[in-house]
Amino acid sequence: MAKEAVLALRGISKRFGAVQALTDVDLEVLPGEVIALVGDNGAGKSTLVKTIAGVHPIDDGTIEWQGGPVAINRPHDAQDLGIATVYQDLALCDNLDVVANLFLGNEARHAAVLDEIAMEKRAMELLDTLSIRIPSVRIPVASLSGGQRQVVAIARALIGDPKVVILDEPTAALGVEQTAQVLDLVERLRERGLAVILISHNMADVQAVADRVAVLRLGRNNGVFDVATTSHEEVIAAITGASDNAVTRRQARTGTAGLEKEAAK
Amino acid sequence: MSDTVDKERGTETANPEGAAPADGDAVAPGAAPVVDPRLLVREQGFAGYLTDFKRRVRGGELGSLPVILGLIIIAVIFQSLNENFLSAGSVSDIGVYIAGTGIMATGIVFVLLLGEIDLSVGSVAGVGAAVWAVLSVTNGVNDWLSVVIAIFAGLVIGTLHGFFFARVGVPAFVVTLAGFLGWSGLQIWLMGSEGSINTPEGSVVEDLTGYYFEDIAAAYGLAVVSVLAYAAALLVDAKRRRAARLPSRPVSEIVVRTAVMAVVAFVAAYVLNQSRGLPLALVIFLAVLVIADFAVRRTTYGRQIFAVGGNAEAARRAGINVEWVRISVFGIAGMLAAFGGLFIASLSGGATKSLGAGNTLMNVIAAAVIGGTSLFGGRGKIWSALLGILVIQSIQQGLNLLGMASEIQYMITGAVLLAAVVIDSVSRRTQKTAGRT
Numbered sequence: 001m002a003k004e005a006v007l008a009l010r011g012i013s014k015r016f017g018a019v020q021a022l023t024d025v026d027l028e029v030l031p032g033e034v035i036a037l038v039g040d041n042g043a044g045k046s047t048l049v050k051t052i053a054g055v056h057p058i059d060d061g062t063i064e065w066q067g068g069p070v071a072i073n074r075p076h077d078a079q080d081l082g083i084a085t086v087y088q089d090l091a092l093c094d095n096l097d098v099v100a101n102l103f104l105g106n107e108a109r110h111a112a113v114l115d116e117i118a119m120e121k122r123a124m125e126l127l128d129t130l131s132i133r134i135p136s137v138r139i140p141v142a143s144l145s146g147g148q149r150q151v152v153a154i155a156r157a158l159i160g161d162p163k164v165v166i167l168d169e170p171t172a173a174l175g176v177e178q179t180a181q182v183l184d185l186v187e188r189l190r191e192r193g194l195a196v197i198l199i200s201h202n203m204a205d206v207q208a209v210a211d212r213v214a215v216l217r218l219g220r221n222n223g224v225f226d227v228a229t230t231s232h233e234e235v236i237a238a239i240t241g242a243s244d245n246a247v248t249r250r251q252a253r254t255g256t257a258g259l260e261k262e263a264a265k
Numbered sequence: 266m267s268d269t270v271d272k273e274r275g276t277e278t279a280n281p282e283g284a285a286p287a288d289g290d291a292v293a294p295g296a297a298p299v300v301d302p303r304l305l306v307r308e309q310g311f312a313g314y315l316t317d318f319k320r321r322v323r324g325g326e327l328g329s330l331p332v333i334l335g336l337i338i339i340a341v342i343f344q345s346l347n348e349n350f351l352s353a354g355s356v357s358d359i360g361v362y363i364a365g366t367g368i369m370a371t372g373i374v375f376v377l378l379l380g381e382i383d384l385s386v387g388s389v390a391g392v393g394a395a396v397w398a399v400l401s402v403t404n405g406v407n408d409w410l411s412v413v414i415a416i417f418a419g420l421v422i423g424t425l426h427g428f429f430f431a432r433v434g435v436p437a438f439v440v441t442l443a444g445f446l447g448w449s450g451l452q453i454w455l456m457g458s459e460g461s462i463n464t465p466e467g468s469v470v471e472d473l474t475g476y477y478f479e480d481i482a483a484a485y486g487l488a489v490v491s492v493l494a495y496a497a498a499l500l501v502d503a504k505r506r507r508a509a510r511l512p513s514r515p516v517s518e519i520v521v522r523t524a525v526m527a528v529v530a531f532v533a534a535y536v537l538n539q540s541r542g543l544p545l546a547l548v549i550f551l552a553v554l555v556i557a558d559f560a561v562r563r564t565t566y567g568r569q570i571f572a573v574g575g576n577a578e579a580a581r582r583a584g585i586n587v588e589w590v591r592i593s594v595f596g597i598a599g600m601l602a603a604f605g606g607l608f609i610a611s612l613s614g615g616a617t618k619s620l621g622a623g624n625t626l627m628n629v630i631a632a633a634v635i636g637g638t639s640l641f642g643g644r645g646k647i648w649s650a651l652l653g654i655l656v657i658q659s660i661q662q663g664l665n666l667l668g669m670a671s672e673i674q675y676m677i678t679g680a681v682l683l684a685a686v687v688i689d690s691v692s693r694r695t696q697k698t699a700g701r702t
């Protein structure tokens with residue numbers, strides 16, 4: 001770990017009423033790296049990224065940005081630092097066109113008057129550098145496919161020149177072709193020197209693009225692994241915790257194919 | 266990394282299959298500005314305009330098409346039943362009568378864009394008229410000041426609706442239904458023992474619908490200015506887009522659009538001049554439309570309205586102050602309702618206890634929807650207020666000329682509203698299914 005972490009979480013805890021969603025979680029995010037965040041349903045992945053994104057302020061612990069402690073209490077704080085989040089539900093306005101969605105809340109303007117030409121030009125350039133294919137930047141997002149919408153949502157996150165991009169289950173609802181398209185885009189983000197936090201249920205996706213995998217289990221850290229040197233099984237074991245459970249029992253019977261399917265759920 | 270991009274670009278450009286539309290070879294090589302060949306950019310020239318138009322219609326974006334067809338059908342039917350329907354006097358009357366309800370419908374378009382509804386605008390119009398009448402006529406307050414206070418009262422009332430809706434979380438339907446009742450109570454209370462207050466000679470409110478620019482230069486002048494401004498806006502936009510190397514409207518499309526606009530403007534000016542000249546009411550209504558249209562389509566505020574109407578959660582996450590947008594939109598609707606109320610008072614010769622009651626509310630909402638603004642939020646145009654109110658007023662005018670009773674008018678207007686909502690729902694569905702390609 002020669003590079004300095006752009007974002008570091010130390011001892012993060014978060015409670016919702018009776019649910020202790022996160023307990024003492026640590027996470028380091030390096031520039032130019034894709035770190036996958038995996039864990040069972042309810043492990044706290046979404047909650048963790050929401051604390052980083054400022055949706056849920058943390059109860060305990062510290063967040064460090066480029067070495068210094070920072071407070072992230074509102075989504076705006078995170079955006080100002082350079083943290084962009086693409087949520088599971090994409091948060092696009094179906095009725096607006098691609099350009100309007102890309103710049104929503106961030107419009108190019110003279111006083112209060114929109115500068116559509118500047119926005120359209122920048123949108124084309126951005127989509128071009130990311131090699132994103134969509135039919136037109138002036139059609140409503142409603143008429144795009146799921147993969148195209150995901151790609152637009154990710155491109156939207158890049159408008160503010162962030163340093164860290166958080167993707168919550170970007171491929172969960174996509175077919176094979178569209179998943180590949182999104183993973184390609186993730187790789188391009190890494191090439192641009194961005195740090196990417198990728199939440200995924202799909203070990204194949206993680207294997208394909210992530211550099212490291214951080215495992216959450218019941219709201220706690222359960223290991224950080226190097227993707228290149230770790231097997232699926234080790235990661236799965238960390239996700240499920242106990243060695244004797246449904247997954248490992250199935251694995252004993254059916255081998256890794258069944259295991260992957262289980263993990264993909 | 267830029268290497269890979271360039272390479273990909275190169276192969277794409279070399280491969281005409283990638284260069285979108287099938288009949289794209291109609292474009293002379295080199296004539297079109299360099300655009301990303303992957304994008305389904307409209308072909309240059311008029312053919313491109315037509316294909317684009319067909320694509321949109323097939324995709325369910327019918328826009329103003331049904332209502333314009335409807336207007337033509339209405340004109341043909343009534344004209345064939347009664348030759349006075351398209352007479353100068355009749356058309357001029359329609360131009361005056363649409364102003365009040367049209368301005369109110371403009372406010373409703375704002376609310377519909379948010380995906381909400383305002384059921385109180387009729388009562389608010391009544392309160393606006395009552396406030397003006399009580400201040401100016403009964404209490405001798407300066408006439409202009411009374412008008413301003415009446416409009417301001419509408420703004421305050423609308424803002425209050427917005428507050429209960431956006432801040433307290435009461436559904437807009439319920440808030441404005443309560444307002445519908447409550448404000449008409451206030452209106453009756455304000456009107457007090459008098460019951461009705463007549464508009465004095467020479468007052469501002471009388472002039473709202475009573476004043477005509479009789480010099481024929483006024484109507485023609487307005488037509489000239491509008492057409493020139495329209496053409497200039499299109500040309501400047503096309504030029505800036507070309508300079509930015511973005512796809513732009515072909516000159517042929519600009520010519521056609523300007524020509525259509527010119528025909529409409531000059532025919533209208535000619536007909537108005539055959540009667541009493543250019544009505545002040547129509548000028549004010551058009552001014553309201555132009556300002557509102559600019560605000561909605563060209564400003565960040567307008568973009569925020571569409572965003573909240575399309576996906577409020579997405580808007581909130583984008584840092585848009587959703588509450589403020591909602592409150593202000595209801596404020597605008599209230600303000601325009603009170604302003605429209607003054608026109609209605611002007612037409613009917615004064616403020617009454619029942620001004621704005623009856624079918625005013627239905628006509629106003631129907632106008633916005635018939636004009637093509639979606640009931641489902643996030644889709645629509647300010648100009649739909651004009652088109653929709655034209656449909657409704659034309660039907661009323663036609664049926665009046667035929668001596669039909671108002672119950673028939675109600676039924677026909679109801680049927681037209683239903684047709685408009687059906688078109689809205691169907692086009693929404695078509696858009697959804699056409700999208701998933």
Ligand SMILES: Nc1ncnc2c1ncn2[C@@H]1O[C@H](COP(=O)(O)OP(=O)(O)O)[C@@H](O)[C@H]1O
Pocket residue numbers: 016017019020021039040041042043044045046047048
């Ligand atoms: N806003 C919330 N209010 C209450 N409990 C929540 C909230 N968000 C998440 N939780 C709880 O926190 C735990 C972690 O959830 P989440 O972070 O969504 O898990 P994951 O994304 O890993 O599936 C779950 O038990 C969930 O019920």
Ligand SMILES: [Mg+2]
Pocket residue numbers: 045046
């Ligand atoms: Mg989740």
